[in-house]
Amino acid sequence: DVKVTQSSRYLVKRTGEKVFLECVQDMDHENMFWYRQDPGLGLRLIYFSYDVKMKEKGDIPEGYSVSREKKERFSLILESASTNQTSMYLCASSFLGTGGYGYTFGSGTRLTVV
């Protein structure tokens, strides 16, 4: 069964901490994405990557960075966590050049910043 795996389901961090969210896919997908999901706002794209070491800003990149050193792994980094980054974070992947076949999502990481 193909999978996108997010390293943590729940995470609690303190304000100012550097936070790493990890995502691994086993489908050899070129594209990987990080979204955050908030009530009433839906899914908002933070960053995406279409190849190793490549990254593109999404709609809300401020306060975040990403790293893609290997094809299967895409990390989201909160440089200095703030309470307004409390959210559900969703990782997804797809083949290059396709929204064509849909995205495969991980189970999500619910991050609380206190």
Place this chain on the structure above:
Amino acid sequence: SQQGEEDPQALSIQEGENATMNCSYKTSINNLQWYRQNSGRGLVHLILIRSNEREKHSGRLRVTLDTSKKSSSLLITASRAADTASYFCATYRSGGYQKVTFGIGTKLQVIP
């Protein structure tokens, strides 16, 4: 920016009834996709309809697409309690980011 807008935002029906959710969008698209999200989990891809298709079926799901009205509908027939979830439409437009844009979702509750 959000492309798709689902309607209604919340829907409550009895088990066995049909559930219809609608999605409107603003610009031309290559395809439209529907996803389901169970509470606190990730999204699961349900069905994709291309811009040159008008209707598509998958099991108890029926999706229609009207590109002239920039709208789509998702029909779930003979609903079950396990269908309780949020449903999102997502539009795909090639070029530029080649990314999918999600709506805010419809929360469906199926009462046993």
